[in-house]
Amino acid sequence: MTLLDAPKFDEVRDRRNRLMVYSGGGLLLALIVGFWMASGHPADWPWNWWTHLRGRHAINSFMESVEKNDLKKAYGIWMHDPNWQQHPDKFGMYTFDRFQADWGPNNSQNEYGVIQSHDIAAARVFKNVLLVGMYINGRKSKALFLTYFPKDHTLNFAPPDEELYLGP
Numbered sequence: 001m002t003l004l005d006a007p008k009f010d011e012v013r014d015r016r017n018r019l020m021v022y023s024g025g026g027l028l029l030a031l032i033v034g035f036w037m038a039s040g041h042p043a044d045w046p047w048n049w050w051t052h053l054r055g056r057h058a059i060n061s062f063m064e065s066v067e068k069n070d071l072k073k074a075y076g077i078w079m080h081d082p083n084w085q086q087h088p089d090k091f092g093m094y095t096f097d098r099f100q101a102d103w104g105p106n107n108s109q110n111e112y113g114v115i116q117s118h119d120i121a122a123a124r125v126f127k128n129v130l131l132v133g134m135y136i137n138g139r140k141s142k143a144l145f146l147t148y149f150p151k152d153h154t155l156n157f158a159p160p161d162e163e164l165y166l167g168p
């Protein structure tokens with residue numbers, strides 16, 4: 001077979017191949033956009049989107065438990081151990097009594113009062129944690145910053161010098 005004896009151009013096969021390539025590209029783009037939207041529209045690198053998804057879910061679950069005053073469940077989410085009551089001595093650094101004093105509705109040092117609602121304003125992966133800034137009870141003056149550790153899935157208060165810019 002020589003170059004002049006080339007097979008006849010198959011228009012149906014060419015159309016089918018182009019359709020498969022364009023469909024595959026469109027599906028991939030739709031999956032990427034869907035995952036970005038599900039993870040909360042992060043302004044972060046795509047390899048951090050899974051951390052955003054898990055961290056936002058953990059913080060939302062935690063805050064919903066605090067709003068319902070279910071502090072035992074909230075402490076289990078905070079420590080990422082739903083069976084924490086079977087071994088409470090494991091968490092000696094931040095005991096349930098201290099947690100209850102910090103997050104309970106009767107706390108006199110709580111500057112937010114009884115927590116009834118929350119709104120996540122910003123989240124960003126900073127160093128090795130997800131730093132999340134949220135407004136409590138619709139209050140826009142003082143945001144609460146929590147950190148989510150993706151390695152052990154625990155929550156903590158953000159250090160005072162680590163905050164996100166939440167706008168004017």
